[in-house]
Amino acid sequence: MNNFHCPFPYTATDFVQLSHGGSGRIAQRLLDAVFRPILGNPLLDLKHDSAILAIPGGRIAITTDAFVVHPWRFPGGNIGSLAVHGTVNDLAMSGARPVAISLAFVIEEGFAISALAEIAQSIRESVDRASVYVGAADTKVVERGKGDGIYISAAGVGEVVAVNPILPTSVTEGDAILLSGDVGRHGAAVMTVRDGLEVDPPIESDSAAVHEPVLAMLEAGIDIHCLRDVTRGGLATVLNEIATDGSAPIRIDEDKIPVREDVTAVCEILGLDPLYVACEGRFVAFVPADQAERALEVMRQFDVAKGAVRIGIAEGTKGRVEMKGRIGVLRILDLLSGEQLPRIC
Amino acid sequence: MRFLDEYRDADLALRYADAIRAATTKPWTIMEICGGQTHSIVRFGIDELLPSEIQLVHGPGCPVCVTPVRLIDQAIHIAKTPGCVLCSFGDMLRVPGSETDLLQAKAQGADVRSVYSPLDAVRIAEAEPDRTVVFFAVGFETTAPANGLAVKTAAAKGLENFSVLVAHVLVPPAMEAILGSPDNRVQGFLAAGHVCAVMGVREYEPLAAKYRVPIVISGFEPADLLQGVLMCVKQLEEGRFEVENPYSRMVQSDGNLAAKALIEEVFEVTDREWRGIGSIPASGLCLRESYRAYNASLLFDAPILANEKEQQCRAAQVLQGRLEPRDCPAFGVLCTPESPLGAPMVSSEGACAAYYRYRSLNAPRPHLPAPGGSASPLAGEGKPASADEPTPSKAVGI
Numbered sequence: 001m002n003n004f005h006c007p008f009p010y011t012a013t014d015f016v017q018l019s020h021g022g023s024g025r026i027a028q029r030l031l032d033a034v035f036r037p038i039l040g041n042p043l044l045d046l047k048h049d050s051a052i053l054a055i056p057g058g059r060i061a062i063t064t065d066a067f068v069v070h071p072w073r074f075p076g077g078n079i080g081s082l083a084v085h086g087t088v089n090d091l092a093m094s095g096a097r098p099v100a101i102s103l104a105f106v107i108e109e110g111f112a113i114s115a116l117a118e119i120a121q122s123i124r125e126s127v128d129r130a131s132v133y134v135g136a137a138d139t140k141v142v143e144r145g146k147g148d149g150i151y152i153s154a155a156g157v158g159e160v161v162a163v164n165p166i167l168p169t170s171v172t173e174g175d176a177i178l179l180s181g182d183v184g185r186h187g188a189a190v191m192t193v194r195d196g197l198e199v200d201p202p203i204e205s206d207s208a209a210v211h212e213p214v215l216a217m218l219e220a221g222i223d224i225h226c227l228r229d230v231t232r233g234g235l236a237t238v239l240n241e242i243a244t245d246g247s248a249p250i251r252i253d254e255d256k257i258p259v260r261e262d263v264t265a266v267c268e269i270l271g272l273d274p275l276y277v278a279c280e281g282r283f284v285a286f287v288p289a290d291q292a293e294r295a296l297e298v299m300r301q302f303d304v305a306k307g308a309v310r311i312g313i314a315e316g317t318k319g320r321v322e323m324k325g326r327i328g329v330l331r332i333l334d335l336l337s338g339e340q341l342p343r344i345c
Numbered sequence: 346m347r348f349l350d351e352y353r354d355a356d357l358a359l360r361y362a363d364a365i366r367a368a369t370t371k372p373w374t375i376m377e378i379c380g381g382q383t384h385s386i387v388r389f390g391i392d393e394l395l396p397s398e399i400q401l402v403h404g405p406g407c408p409v410c411v412t413p414v415r416l417i418d419q420a421i422h423i424a425k426t427p428g429c430v431l432c433s434f435g436d437m438l439r440v441p442g443s444e445t446d447l448l449q450a451k452a453q454g455a456d457v458r459s460v461y462s463p464l465d466a467v468r469i470a471e472a473e474p475d476r477t478v479v480f481f482a483v484g485f486e487t488t489a490p491a492n493g494l495a496v497k498t499a500a501a502k503g504l505e506n507f508s509v510l511v512a513h514v515l516v517p518p519a520m521e522a523i524l525g526s527p528d529n530r531v532q533g534f535l536a537a538g539h540v541c542a543v544m545g546v547r548e549y550e551p552l553a554a555k556y557r558v559p560i561v562i563s564g565f566e567p568a569d570l571l572q573g574v575l576m577c578v579k580q581l582e583e584g585r586f587e588v589e590n591p592y593s594r595m596v597q598s599d600g601n602l603a604a605k606a607l608i609e610e611v612f613e614v615t616d617r618e619w620r621g622i623g624s625i626p627a628s629g630l631c632l633r634e635s636y637r638a639y640n641a642s643l644l645f646d647a648p649i650l651a652n653e654k655e656q657q658c659r660a661a662q663v664l665q666g667r668l669e670p671r672d673c674p675a676f677g678v679l680c681t682p683e684s685p686l687g688a689p690m691v692s693s694e695g696a697c698a699a700y701y702r703y704r705s706l707n708a709p710r711p712h713l714p715a716p717g718g719s720a721s722p723l724a725g726e727g728k729p730a731s732a733d734e735p736t737p738s739k740a741v742g743i
Contacts, residue, residue, distance in 0.1 A: 331388075
């Protein structure tokens with residue numbers, strides 16, 4: 001990616017101007033020069049107001065998410081790949097096979113066109129890897145100072161393949177709680193860049209699409225009760241959401257939660273708890289205890305989930321997350337009040 | 346991770362807990378000074394490993410908790426002043442002033458920036474010469490060297506748009522205020538490891554001698570804290586009152602000489618108001634006269650605002666170890682991290698926040714069986730309580 005060069009001879013300007021967001025020739029030039037060649041596919045090439053998808057009869061899943069990460073480029077990805085992975089993963093968490101996504105770009109005046117091309121290229125690679133289409137796209141340009149470089153708003157549709165409802169309310173007492181890999185890496189990667197911490201080698205974000213292990217589990221007949229991708233707020237927040245929304249009892253073991261050493265170190269330096277730090281390529285799965293080992297075997301066949309482990313069991317008090325800590329004392333793992341703020345000393 | 350995992354080792358912690366039980370014959374009250382230690386104790390459930398005779402009370406070592414409301418109000422006033430940037434450690438942002446806090450002021454348009462180092466604030470002043478940049482210099486002795494360095498650096502660069510709002514406090518005078526109080530019940534201290542890494546241990550020796558209290562320099566991990574409690578209990582049981590330093594991987598007797606010299610050069614000792622507690626003589630640092638030009642408290646107005654919330658908050662007693670957060674009638678009811686009555690509920694080093702966030706499943710505090718039995722709720726079946734004093738593995742290098 002670092003050697004990427006803008007693939008078009010664009011002589012007018014190197015930076016996005018307000019007129020790029022208009023309806024005139026300049027706007028067309030930006031689309032023709034950057035987005036259409038890189039993101040183009042038969043659906044998008046029709047240049048129609050909406051895309052028509054052929055989805056086999058049955059149920060579809062829809063989702064939407066906005067991406068505002070700063071900085072837009074971080075080790076292991078950028079806002080483009082993140083938008084694809086985030087949308088695909090949200091669909092997968094409903095037991096759906098992702099089919100198509102739409103993307104709206106809100107670009108700040110002055111944003112480098114080469115950066116835009118880099119983001120588009122990264123989107124292309126991510127959608128190809130995940131076998132989904134970009135069915136629709138839109139660009140808007142806002143005045144300098146009224147945006148943070150670039151925001152992407154994404155939506156996605158998928159075909160539901162799960163038979164039983166995958167929901168927090170489906171969590172059953174005794175379910176095994178599985179985690180697809182180490183936590184905190186995306187947040188740590190972004191924070192090291194944002195705060196200028198030089199970590200060598202750099203911590204790479206775990207940003208990735210996780211639908212493959214999910215679909216494989218469903219194909220293998222695993223009766224998945226609940227899925228949730230571990231994003232903003234980290235593992236602790238996601239488990240609390242499930243406990244609250246599903247009135248589910250959750251008990252996990254801190255010792256079983258994989259956190260990479262470099263992530264632990266960065267969190268120690270910044271005064272943060274890795275259990276509350278974001279991931280972008282991890283999910284938790286609640287499955288019947290007697291299917292847990294098989295589910296783990298299936299998950300581990302995929303690179304993105306090769307570090308899958310069992311971290312706990314659905315037991316204890318309903319609506320509450322309890323964690324056996326490192327020295328064995330059981331305590332409540334609660335939601336944070338707001339953002340984690342670094343402490344003083 | 347070296348220096349981390351070893352000190353979070355469950356077996357080592359349990360062996361220390363066993364040794365503490367074996368060493369304890371009487372009730373003892375021990376105060377950990379630092380809010381970071383309080384959080385570790387509550388987060389890891391260390392208090393639940395101790396015999397019922399040992400009570401840990403939480404000290405005043407939460408720098409943002411003791412920063413006077415008047416200074417927070419002044420910081421907010423500075424942040425709201427057009428053309429000004431108020432830089433602060435993140436932990437300060439949610440601490441309530443009289444009417445609002447820095448995060449709310451930021452949402453309303455004040456230029457408040459969270460930084461990890463005061464030198465970042467100096468860099469902002471350099472990069473934005475048309476703005477007046479003020480760094481909110483709170484903290485104990487731990488943060489004073491870096492804050493002093495920021496002032497010195499700004500002076501060396503000739504920056505005229507940089508100043509610091511100093512709210513530095515010192516640990517030994519606070520300990521003396523607690524020990525000198527007529528209703529003091531603290532019999533031993535775990536001194537704050539980070540503070541001692543800067544200042545060394547010698548300034549604690551007169552305190553230990555005068556008030557006949559053991560003072561053990563302690564780190565922040567479970568094994569550090571339990572080892573500190575064990576050494577403190579042993580001194581109490583044996584009638585000794587010494588300064589001991591098991592945290593030698595971080596703390597040297599004389600401290601960090603370069604850092605101390607920097608503090609001495611930039612700051613001088615002054616009387617300081619502690620939030621909720623009141624003024625303690627010679628308990629803070631202020632800028633020396635030679636750095637007057639960098640003293641934001643002289644450059645900006647200090648609004649005087651009425652604070653009604655403050656009157657309902659019993660933080661002063663919590664900060665002096667006289668009240669457990671859970672015993673405060675407002676705890677978790679009127680006072681939560683989302684709607685705090687006082688600073689200890691919002692700071693990441695505040696005792697109330699620690700109890701709120703890491704509240705135990707066994708609350709209220711369990712009374713564990715007497716020493717010698719299968720006392721620990723965690724000790725595996727058949728694992729006898731050992732009186733042997735555990736030591737960290739050689740790998741940890743102490």
